[in-house]
Amino acid sequence: MQSIKLASILSAAAVAVALTSTAAGAASAEHGKTLFIQKGCWECHGTQGQGAVTGPRLAPDPLPLEAIANFIRNSTGPMPPYRREILSDADLGDIYAYLQSIPKPQAVKDVPLLNQWASKPK
Amino acid sequence: MPEKSPRMAVSRRRFLGTVAVAGAASAVGDLDNKALAAPAQPVAAKASALAPSAKMAAAETSAPATEAPLMGTPTSDFMVDVIKTFDIDYVAANPADSFRGLHESLLNHGGNKKPEFLTCMHEESSVAMAHGYFKIAGKPMLMLCHGTVGLQHASMAVYNAWCDQVPIVIIGGNDLDAARRPPLVPTYHSAQDIGALLRDFTKWDDMPVSAQHFAESFVRAYQLSMTAPYEPVLLSLDSGLQEEPLENRDKLKIPRYVPTSPPQGDSNAVREAARLLVTAENPVIVADRLARTPAGMGLLVELAELLNAPVIDQRNRLNIPTTHYLHQTGRGKVLIHNADVILGLELSDFYGTVNTYIDNGENTRFPKTKAGVKMISISSRDFYLKSNYQDFQRFQPVDIAIAGDAEATMPALIEAVKKALPADRKAALEKRGEAMRKAWAETRARTLQAATYAWDASPVSTARLAAEVWAQIKDEDWSLVSSDRMISGWAGRLWPMEKHYQFIGGPGGYGIGYGSPAAVGAALANRPHGRISVNIQTDGDMMYAPGVLWTAAHHKIPLLNVMHNNHGYHQEVMHVQRMADRRNRPLPNGPIGTQITGPNIDYAKLAQSMGWWASGPISDPKDLAPALKRAVEVVKAGEPALVDVYTQPR
Numbered sequence: 001m002q003s004i005k006l007a008s009i010l011s012a013a014a015v016a017v018a019l020t021s022t023a024a025g026a027a028s029a030e031h032g033k034t035l036f037i038q039k040g041c042w043e044c045h046g047t048q049g050q051g052a053v054t055g056p057r058l059a060p061d062p063l064p065l066e067a068i069a070n071f072i073r074n075s076t077g078p079m080p081p082y083r084r085e086i087l088s089d090a091d092l093g094d095i096y097a098y099l100q101s102i103p104k105p106q107a108v109k110d111v112p113l114l115n116q117w118a119s120k121p122k
Numbered sequence: 123m124p125e126k127s128p129r130m131a132v133s134r135r136r137f138l139g140t141v142a143v144a145g146a147a148s149a150v151g152d153l154d155n156k157a158l159a160a161p162a163q164p165v166a167a168k169a170s171a172l173a174p175s176a177k178m179a180a181a182e183t184s185a186p187a188t189e190a191p192l193m194g195t196p197t198s199d200f201m202v203d204v205i206k207t208f209d210i211d212y213v214a215a216n217p218a219d220s221f222r223g224l225h226e227s228l229l230n231h232g233g234n235k236k237p238e239f240l241t242c243m244h245e246e247s248s249v250a251m252a253h254g255y256f257k258i259a260g261k262p263m264l265m266l267c268h269g270t271v272g273l274q275h276a277s278m279a280v281y282n283a284w285c286d287q288v289p290i291v292i293i294g295g296n297d298l299d300a301a302r303r304p305p306l307v308p309t310y311h312s313a314q315d316i317g318a319l320l321r322d323f324t325k326w327d328d329m330p331v332s333a334q335h336f337a338e339s340f341v342r343a344y345q346l347s348m349t350a351p352y353e354p355v356l357l358s359l360d361s362g363l364q365e366e367p368l369e370n371r372d373k374l375k376i377p378r379y380v381p382t383s384p385p386q387g388d389s390n391a392v393r394e395a396a397r398l399l400v401t402a403e404n405p406v407i408v409a410d411r412l413a414r415t416p417a418g419m420g421l422l423v424e425l426a427e428l429l430n431a432p433v434i435d436q437r438n439r440l441n442i443p444t445t446h447y448l449h450q451t452g453r454g455k456v457l458i459h460n461a462d463v464i465l466g467l468e469l470s471d472f473y474g475t476v477n478t479y480i481d482n483g484e485n486t487r488f489p490k491t492k493a494g495v496k497m498i499s500i501s502s503r504d505f506y507l508k509s510n511y512q513d514f515q516r517f518q519p520v521d522i523a524i525a526g527d528a529e530a531t532m533p534a535l536i537e538a539v540k541k542a543l544p545a546d547r548k549a550a551l552e553k554r555g556e557a558m559r560k561a562w563a564e565t566r567a568r569t570l571q572a573a574t575y576a577w578d579a580s581p582v583s584t585a586r587l588a589a590e591v592w593a594q595i596k597d598e599d600w601s602l603v604s605s606d607r608m609i610s611g612w613a614g615r616l617w618p619m620e621k622h623y624q625f626i627g628g629p630g631g632y633g634i635g636y637g638s639p640a641a642v643g644a645a646l647a648n649r650p651h652g653r654i655s656v657n658i659q660t661d662g663d664m665m666y667a668p669g670v671l672w673t674a675a676h677h678k679i680p681l682l683n684v685m686h687n688n689h690g691y692h693q694e695v696m697h698v699q700r701m702a703d704r705r706n707r708p709l710p711n712g713p714i715g716t717q718i719t720g721p722n723i724d725y726a727k728l729a730q731s732m733g734w735w736a737s738g739p740i741s742d743p744k745d746l747a748p749a750l751k752r753a754v755e756v757v758k759a760g761e762p763a764l765v766d767v768y769t770q771p772r
Contacts, residue, residue: 040699040709043692043771050575050583052772053610054696057575078481080703105574113589114570116596117616121447121562 032098035091044079049099055079059102068096194367197333198227201364204337204376205264206236208344210291212255212646213237214248215266216275220295220311223364224266237264240646240677243669245272247639249279249354250629251670252290254603254640257439257626258647260415262289262347269294269316269358277319278633283354284323285470285513286438286630287411287502289347290354291340292324297361308361316358322510325353331363334374341377350384350414350527351502384414387500387526389534395465395498395522396538400547402463402496405431408475409441412467414529416622419443421532422467428539430555431465432457437605438470438627443620447558452565452615458490466499466520467528473518483704496521500528500535513631569615581768582743584686588612590746591656591684594754598654600624603644604637608660609686610772623648634691635666638683642674645681645762654757656682659764661718661725662691668728671762675733680757683764684750685725687739688771690717695771729764738766 036042036049044055051057062068069092075081082092108114201224213228215221228239242248245267252263267276273294283290297303297312317327326346330336336359343355368374399405407426413419422441426433432450434457435441442449450457458464458476466472476497480486497520504525507514524531573585588609605628606613619625626644629636641657648655664685674681698713726736735756737749746767753763 038712040695040703040712043696043699046576046579046583046770046772047581048576048579050579050770051572052584052770054772057572060575076480076482076484076486078700080482080700082703083706085706086703086708105577108567108570108574111574111577113586113593114573116589116592117566117570117618118445119563119566121449121559121566122443122445 027093027097029094029097029101032091032094032096032101035087035095036098039082039087039091039095041095048102059099060104062096062099065093065096068099192365192367195371196223196227196231196364197336197366197368198223198364199231200333200368200371200374201336201340201359202227202232204340206232207341207376208379209261210237210264211259211261212240213264213266214240214242214251214643216242216245216248216272218266218268218272218295218311219308220268220272220297220361221266221293221359221364222295223361224293224295224359227364240673242639242673244639244667245275246279246635247642247667247670247673249276249283249290249292250636250639251643251646251673253279253283253286253288253629253636254626254643254645255647256288256290256352256643257640258601258603258623258644262291262344263643265290265292267292267294268311269296270311270313273316273319273356278631278635279639280320280354281323281511282629282631282633282636284511284631286627287351287353287414288630289352291343291347292320292354292356293359294356295361295364296329296358299360299362302362317356320354320356322508323354323513324356327356327358329358329360331360333363333368336363337374337376341379345379345382349382350530351506352414384527384530385502385505385525386534387524387528387531389538391522391524392531392534393538393542395500395524396535396542398463398496398498398522399429399431399465400539400542400544402431402461404457404460405429405463405465406434406457406461407431407465407467408434408436408458408469409439409467409528410436410469410471411438411627412528412532413439413441413622414468414527418529418532419622421529421536423448425532425536425539428536428543430551430558432558432561434458436469436475437611437614437625438630440619440622440625440627441467443618444614445618445620447555447562450558450561450565452569453561455490459492461491461495463496463498464491466497466501468501468503469499470503470513471515472497472499472501472520473516476518481700498522498524500524500526500531502527573612573616576770578743579770580741580743581688581770582741582746583770584609584772585612585616586743587658587684587686587746587767587769588616590743590750591658591682592617593747594750595654595656595682598754598758599652600654600656601644601648602626602658603641603648603655603681604657604659605629606658608692608772609658609769613658623653634663637663639667639670639673641681641683642670642679645674646677646679649679654682654754655680656684658686659683661685661687661689661723664725665718665723669732671729671734671764672732674762678760679762680760681762682750682753682757683729683734683762684753685738685764685766686769687723687725687766688769689719689722690771692716692771725764725766729762734762734764736764736766738764739768740766741768 049058072082248265255263294316328339330339347355426448433442434454435451476491499520576583601623645655694716695713702709726738729736749765753765756763
């Protein structure tokens with residue numbers, strides 16, 4: 001069990017190093033947006049990573065790259081891990097760049113349609 | 123020479139059998155007869171299909187023009203008399219010769235009133251319309267169909283109704299007498315026991331063989347269907363019996379219908395449940411199909427307020443107003459985790475309520491609850507279920523299992539809680555109530571924040587869709603006649619739902635093809651009340667039987683259909699993707715076989731072709747408001763309207 005945990009940590013660390021260098025290099029948000037669709041991320045998280053009952057919100061303000069990469073490579077939850085064979089580190093970095101590029105939404109108070117309801121219960 | 127009927131000296135069935143055989147023989151010998159030619163049509167392209175055989179053509183086209191008039195009253199007239207003793211407004215059917223006798227009697231003897239005939243284009247739609255209708259009207263619709271091919275079409279919808287505990291009285295026409303029934307098609311459409319097809323998911327079925335038998339069986343069928351737990355029932359109705367002349371009408375009796383009281387839980391067990399609830403630090407009430415009638419919601423509110431206990435609404439019915447401070451569905455996970463007593467009211471899946479399952483290839487399961495939690499169940503499923511289909515879900519042991527209808531048991535439980543509440547608990551309960559009010563407001567704030575994400579996205583976000591629809595109906599008396607499960611529950615999370623008809627849950631058995639016809643049926647039930655019926659309609663579901671759009675237009679059923687058009691069977695999109703990822707194999711062209719693209723279906727044109735006002739497709743959220751506004755005007759004028767919206771997946 002310990003060796004599995006260690007392997008997981010080392011793997012995550014390696015991914016993080018690789019991704020950090022990719023992200024620092026030529027990470028492309030535009031390519032990442034294409035990959036977000038191609039690789040099926042949108043199916044559960046929505047095209048802007050907004051989240052749904054099928055998957056949590058990813059953007060804006062995504063979690064740190066290392067955390068996301070670790071989850072993607074080692075998930076034991078309903079989302080299966082995406083291994084390098086189907087999602088390279090470079091592609092993962094581009095997807096992360098896309099998530100980072102998604103702007104913050106308007107504040108609730110500035111969206112008239114979201115001010116139609118009482119904020120307190122009966 | 124015709125054979126002599128073994129049953130009656132004067133037999134309609136014997137006569138018809140003779141005519142049909144003779145007609146068929148005549149047609150076979152005269153294939154060039156112009157009587158077989160199709161009616162005059164505009165210039166048509168050359169037929170691409172093979173011409174029917176002579177036998178088939180004769181069976182399909184020979185008219186009963188030489189039939190002698192029936193002497194006396196047809197038995198099917200009496201059947202209509204029986205049906206009319208009930209407050210049944212509608213009969214949904216796709217026409218079929220196995221119930222032609224009853225069909226004609228409903229029109230001529232019954233005057234096509236109570237019940238009025240609804241022309242349906244698929245038996246699955248007939249049943250699903252009856253399903254949605256009941257959840258608003260609170261009374262069953264009658265459904266007629268062929269006992270074989272019609273019931274085969276209908277069966278999935280019947281299973282949905284079974285799982286959703288909805289009563290529907292189904293009559294399947296059948297021609298039992300092999301020696302007398304017409305050959306070929308009517309014989310293909312006959313069976314020994316049509317009830318066998320549905321017996322695993324109907325409460326009761328019978329095959330009456332006389333007029334008196336029909337009267338008793340119909341009353342029994344209706345009564346059983348409307349006894350909690352409500353369920354569909356089936357009568358197999360011999361077509362010969364329908365068409366025979368009635369004998370001794372004055373001796374026939376139609377039994378009086380008396381509604382059966384719903385079963386209430388044992389009073390000792392109820393007292394013990396109350397004792398656990400009043401002493402709990404963190405009691406949680408989970409309700410699924412508790413609100414069997416409009417009174418159910420008020421009873422649950424009364425119980426919850428006595429205890430200031432949070433309610434998790436699993437939303438197969440609207441069990442508690444979404445605006446109530448104890449409506450805490452959005453906090454379900456943490457509430458279940460922290461609970462020391464859980465009261466489950468008509469839960470369809472108690473196991474799933476208190477256990478986590480992860481579809482990760484290892485079928486990981488673990489309890490959601492903490493050790494020592496006490497569980498109480500009040501459910502009619504403890505005394506009524508069947509073996510084959512697994513709608514009863516995995517077994518969950520509980521501490522107090524009360525077999526009974528939960529709504530009927532609520533008054534006793536409320537009284538027991540009042541008696542058991544110690545005076546010194548008052549301050550603690552008030553404190554809990556304040557915490558619940560605060561939690562409700564915090565959940566609302568988080569929900570609104572979540573709605574802002576992808577607000578301006580194209581395809582349109584499901585939160586935006588729900589907010590835009592609400593803006594157009596908020597000043598109307600509205601009724602959401604679809605589940606909001608496929609739009610991440612946004613309607614329930616945002617809209618104030620306070621009346622029982624404002625949310626009616628989903629299909630029950632999750633069989634696809636329910637949404638559109640159930641919405642039409644529910645809208646029909648809303649029509650006399652002048653309510654605006656709104657259906658958030660998924661694209662895949664729509665295409666199972668889109669002919670129900672015609673039924674809605676034909677019968678002038680006002681309904682706002684807002685297409686949640688995500689271009690796929692999205693649940694399966696995700697499943698196939700999950701398989702590929704788990705197996706470490708890419709899907710270079712996506713989950714082929716799950717997406718509804720190439721070509722895209724134009725739902726506005728589809729609806730327009732069947733008499734609807736329709737608009738779309740709309741992919742820019744800024745275009746939604748004007749289209750929805752116009753659609754609501756159309757619906758308020760009494761017509762159906764559809765707005766096709768390209769949406770985010772969920």
